[in-house]
Amino acid sequence: MILSERALILKNTELFGEASLDKLTPLAEALTERTLKDQEIVFPDSGRYGTLVVLARGKVRQTEEGKSFFLDQGDCLGTISLFDETVPRPEAKADGEAMVFVIDGSMAREFIVEESSVAESFIRSLVRKIRSVD
Amino acid sequence: MDGKIKLLCLVYFMVAQSSMMARATSDSFLLKYFEAESIPLMIMGAASLSIVLAMFTTYLCGRFQAYGAMKIATIGLVVALCSIIALVNIGEEQGYTKSVYVLAYMLCEVIVILPMVLFWGMAMGVLDPTESKKWMGMIGAAGTCGCILAGYTISWVSKEHYVNELSLGMVALVLLVVSFILMARSKLLTIEDDCPTPAQSSSILRKLAVLISSRQSVLMTGLVVFSAIVMSLIDINFKFEVRDEYKETPAELYDFFGQFYTYTSIAQLILQLLVVRAILTRGGVWGAISILPVLLLFASVFALIADWNAVYVSKFITQVVFFTIEYVGLQMLFLSVTKKMRGQMNSAVDGLTRPATIAAISLLITSTLLFWREESVFRLNSIIICLCLVWLFVSFLNYRQYLASLIHNLRAGRVFMGRPIPALPGSNISGGDAKKEFRRILSGALASHGMLASLNGEGRFHPLRQALGNELERKIDHMTALLFAMDDKVNFHRLMGLVKSPKASVKSEALEVFKGVLGLRLTDEFVSLLQSSQPGEGESAALRDLIRSLGGHDCRWILSGLLLACTANDYPENEDFVSKCLSHDDDLVRETALQVYLRLEADARGVDETCRKFSEDSSSRISQLAQNRLALS
Numbered sequence: 001m002i003l004s005e006r007a008l009i010l011k012n013t014e015l016f017g018e019a020s021l022d023k024l025t026p027l028a029e030a031l032t033e034r035t036l037k038d039q040e041i042v043f044p045d046s047g048r049y050g051t052l053v054v055l056a057r058g059k060v061r062q063t064e065e066g067k068s069f070f071l072d073q074g075d076c077l078g079t080i081s082l083f084d085e086t087v088p089r090p091e092a093k094a095d096g097e098a099m100v101f102v103i104d105g106s107m108a109r110e111f112i113v114e115e116s117s118v119a120e121s122f123i124r125s126l127v128r129k130i131r132s133v134d
Numbered sequence: 135m136d137g138k139i140k141l142l143c144l145v146y147f148m149v150a151q152s153s154m155m156a157r158a159t160s161d162s163f164l165l166k167y168f169e170a171e172s173i174p175l176m177i178m179g180a181a182s183l184s185i186v187l188a189m190f191t192t193y194l195c196g197r198f199q200a201y202g203a204m205k206i207a208t209i210g211l212v213v214a215l216c217s218i219i220a221l222v223n224i225g226e227e228q229g230y231t232k233s234v235y236v237l238a239y240m241l242c243e244v245i246v247i248l249p250m251v252l253f254w255g256m257a258m259g260v261l262d263p264t265e266s267k268k269w270m271g272m273i274g275a276a277g278t279c280g281c282i283l284a285g286y287t288i289s290w291v292s293k294e295h296y297v298n299e300l301s302l303g304m305v306a307l308v309l310l311v312v313s314f315i316l317m318a319r320s321k322l323l324t325i326e327d328d329c330p331t332p333a334q335s336s337s338i339l340r341k342l343a344v345l346i347s348s349r350q351s352v353l354m355t356g357l358v359v360f361s362a363i364v365m366s367l368i369d370i371n372f373k374f375e376v377r378d379e380y381k382e383t384p385a386e387l388y389d390f391f392g393q394f395y396t397y398t399s400i401a402q403l404i405l406q407l408l409v410v411r412a413i414l415t416r417g418g419v420w421g422a423i424s425i426l427p428v429l430l431l432f433a434s435v436f437a438l439i440a441d442w443n444a445v446y447v448s449k450f451i452t453q454v455v456f457f458t459i460e461y462v463g464l465q466m467l468f469l470s471v472t473k474k475m476r477g478q479m480n481s482a483v484d485g486l487t488r489p490a491t492i493a494a495i496s497l498l499i500t501s502t503l504l505f506w507r508e509e510s511v512f513r514l515n516s517i518i519i520c521l522c523l524v525w526l527f528v529s530f531l532n533y534r535q536y537l538a539s540l541i542h543n544l545r546a547g548r549v550f551m552g553r554p555i556p557a558l559p560g561s562n563i564s565g566g567d568a569k570k571e572f573r574r575i576l577s578g579a580l581a582s583h584g585m586l587a588s589l590n591g592e593g594r595f596h597p598l599r600q601a602l603g604n605e606l607e608r609k610i611d612h613m614t615a616l617l618f619a620m621d622d623k624v625n626f627h628r629l630m631g632l633v634k635s636p637k638a639s640v641k642s643e644a645l646e647v648f649k650g651v652l653g654l655r656l657t658d659e660f661v662s663l664l665q666s667s668q669p670g671e672g673e674s675a676a677l678r679d680l681i682r683s684l685g686g687h688d689c690r691w692i693l694s695g696l697l698l699a700c701t702a703n704d705y706p707e708n709e710d711f712v713s714k715c716l717s718h719d720d721d722l723v724r725e726t727a728l729q730v731y732l733r734l735e736a737d738a739r740g741v742d743e744t745c746r747k748f749s750e751d752s753s754s755r756i757s758q759l760a761q762n763r764l765a766l767s
Contacts, residue, residue, distance in 0.1 A: 002729045003755060004694040004722050008597050011604065020611075021604045021691045025722070 001056070003028055006101065009056050013074040014125065018117030027111055031101040036060075036094035042077060043089040050085055050105030053077040058098025063091045070095065079125060082109050138322050139269050142257050143276035145315060149249045150277030150457075152308040154284035154399065158391040159301040160242030165377045166384045167235045171503060173373055176236070177366075178496035180243030184489030187244055191252060192486065200255035201316070201323040207252055208313040214241055215306035222298050238302065245305060247489065249312070254465050260323055262639045266469060270462050271414065275406040277457065278399050285396025292388030301388070350539055353532045354467055354483045357423065360525035361460065362491035364430060364518055365452050370499050371506060371514055372449040398453040405458050413459060414466075418649050419536055422463025423529045426455045431522040434515040443511050448518070467532060470539035537650040540643045546628045568619040572652070575616070576659055579609035583663055585684070588675060598680070598695030605689050610663060621651050633661055677704045681711050693718070694726040705734040716744070721753040728756060732763055742767055 001009075006028035010016045016024055033056070036042065042053055042060055053076065060071040071077065071092070081087045082105050112118050164176055187207075194203035218238050225234035257273065258266070291300045316323070380387050413421050429451050437444030471479060499506060505513065541547050586602045589595045617626040624647065632644035648657040681696055697715055700708055712734075715727035728748055735741050741763070748760035 002725050002759070004597070004691070004698070004726045005729075008600050008698075011600055020608060021601070022608075 001033055001099075006031065006033075006056075009074070009101070010054065013054055013076060015054075015076050015079065015112075015121050016118055018121055019111075019115050023115065027103060027107065030107060031103045034100050034102055036098045036100060038094055038096050040094045042092040042094065042100060050081055050109075051078055052082055052103040052105060052108040054101040054103065056099045056101050059095040060092050060098055060100075061095045076125075078105075079122065080129070081105075082112070138260060139265075139272065141315070141319055141322055142260075142269075142273050145312060146253055146257075146273050147276040147280040148308050148312045148315075149253045149280070151280030151284045151287075152305050152312070153246050153250050154281040154395050155288055155301060155305045155308070156242040156245035158285065158288040158388065158395055159298075159305065160239050160246065161373070161376075161391045162301075162387045163235050163239040163242065163298075165373060165380065165387050167232070170374060170377055171500070173377070174370055174496040174500040174503070176239060177243075177370060178493045178500065179236070180240050181489040181491075181493035181496060183240050184244055184247055185486060185493065187248055188251075188486040188489060191248065195252075195255060199324060200252055200259050201320070204249065204252040204256050205313065205316045205320075207248055208309050208316065211241075211245055211249070212306050212310045212313060215245075215302055215309070219299050219302045219306065222302065223296075226298075238298070242302075242305070245309070249309070254461070256323055258465055258468050266466065270465070271406055271411040274410065274458055274462060275403060278403040278406055281399035282396055282403065285392050285394075285399055287392075289389055289392030289396065292386075292392055297388055350471065350535050351479060351483055353528065353535050354464075354479070355487045356528045357464065357467075357525075357532050358483060358487045359491045360521060360528050361426070361456075362488045363495055364427070364521045364525060365456065366492045366495040367499075367514065367518060367521075368430075368445060368448045368452055370496065371445045371510065374506070375443070375445055395453070398450060401450070401454045402458050405454060410458050410462070414462065416654055418646055418654070419463055419466045420529075420533045420650075422459050422466060423532060424526060425463075426452070426460040427522040427525040427529065429455060431519060431526070434518040434522065437511060438515045438519070444515060445510075467536050470536050470543060533650070537647055540647050541624055544629070544632055544640065544643055544647070546625045546632065546644070546647065547623065568616045569652075569656075572613055572616040572620070573656065575609050575613050576656065576663075579606055579613065579663055580659060582606045582609065585680075594699045594701060595695075597698040598692070601689065601691035601695035604691055606663065613660065617651065624651065630664060633664055678707055681708055685711055685714075690718075690720045690723045693720075693723045697723075697726045697730045700730050700734065702734055716748075721756065724748075724751070725753065725756050725759065728759055732759075738767070 003025065007021050007024045010024045010028055011019070011021055016027075031054075036058070043051075055071055055073055055075050055077070057073055060075075060077070061068050062071055062077065077090055077092055081089060112122050160180075164173060168176055191203050191207060194206055198206065218234070218241055221234045222231075222238055225231045261269070287304055288301060291297055291304065294300050376387075376390065380390060413425065417425075430448055433444050433448050433451060436442075437447075468479060582602050582605050586599060586606065589599055589602070614626055614630065617624075629644050629647055632640050633648070635641045635644070645657060645661065648661065652660060677696070677699055680699070684692055684696060687693060693715060697712065700712065705712070712727050712731050715723050716731060718724050718727065728744075731744065732741060735744075745760040745764045745767075749757050749764060751757045751760065
């Protein structure tokens, strides 16, 4: 995928939506694209902890405490484990063919801390998660 | 229109009616029964009485709120009027009229001001800033209708034998009805306490000390002082002129004043229906408090140039503009203080300062009577010009203070919660240059916003929409940085959030601050950019037309957005644009153009040739893309 498409996909996510395209460019340049086959695991055992995964194309089914739900293009996985490596990685499998962007955890963390608008989106998503647990 | 507004309209209709009847009655008493030398002294006496009553009502406002004070004041005035009517009647029969007329005149002068001041104190307490801006014109128009009716009533009464008793009786009757209405509708007009009032706050001296110690109340006092000085000068000289005019036929004075106030009220009504709302919503507080000194300034300058006695015109202007615009502007200044303080401040600043100034000016005129009777055109107009200039300056200071109070109330002062003031791209800009630059960026942002709104939700335009949105955000950030360069004491980040607030009063206060910094037109345009633009529903312009208008843009994301919108159908007619982008300086644009070219170009030989050229591109991403394609072919 070319750089502009990557940046535009990142810009389309809730997490990075408030950041400018120019600021997203280094992130888009550094990320790794991964194509997943149907039922392929998003976080394989060999995968590193503390990576952020952005769903660029297709669908992913995530399972949490016995409940499963679908993630669509622009959704992110592994946001919480960016700041706490003891949090278990979510169980997620591709539903049909999908493409994900894998962003290095330290880079994503740095980006969130530097960009206040992204940090706000991150906090908002955390609050939603906490409320959903309640 | 809710019940509260209807009630305020009705009450103000009657209050204004009683005030105008009292005005015509007192003017007629003054000019009919007293000599020219006594006129300023009588005015001073009435003003002094108003001061005493204003102090008393300030105390009443603190203890019973403006509503309670108004209820007590109207009942008290009705009782006093009934007694005066009896005294006038008996006095005329028994021949001791002079002292009774003095009392009647004093009471009428009190009725002219006191219920009006209390009414506005009460209205400001129950209205929020948005309601005020929306309905003040309407309430004012109701009052003007009351004034027109009052003028006709006095003209009609002037033909009767018992003209003095009848005119006073009419005033008493109207005030009596007001009292009944106030008693019957207490729930709608009482302000609910935000917090319990401490016992010691009922001390009038303590309250006055608090009012004087605040910069805002001092400035407002200054505003009232200058407006009162100018208007008193005009009023007293107007009375001299009218007295000279009707020296031979004093019986016609009732009719003259009845007609004069009818015509001024009709002019007020026309102004209220056609102009006031526009001035208040478009010009804001600054427009409202500066229009009267500006008009008087022009009238006086014209009078000086033409060597013409402008006192009738000036009186007409003050009569028409003061209650319709200037007074409303003054009330809007009170909106930046807490609700409970408004009634007290209104009563103390306006109700106390205005009569005190009138008293002082009257005394001054009495002691310098000859000065005003000789070369009156030159002297009066020159003094009015100087005073109006100072008045305008004080109005400006008041406006700045009003904005500062709004910023304080909105907590949008210089506290950035650790967030740095945004740096301007490029060199430091300040003051006028920043505004010029702001205007330039704004016109570009408006163009992007318009383009964004014209694109429909079609999928292929999504990258272009994102790019235009991104460009708009970048421009808004730049403009925000310029706002900080214009005024670094305001937290514009917070204000921009407040402009989107669902609470109308907060939104309007934030907008008022923006208007103070940017002016009206720029504020309207800038705020329109903060509203999110939804995809258009109709047909988008053809890609060819979009490329024609945006193809030369210096934003690489917009060029990429245009390229990504290109489909096989569009490609033949936009081939030139793609080729142009293939030789663009920016890597991102070149890469996108190459991707689109590889996807859509049918000429295989041409593609291979291009890929060979790009396989040695300075950008590794582009060379990789070209090499991959060459490997495939």
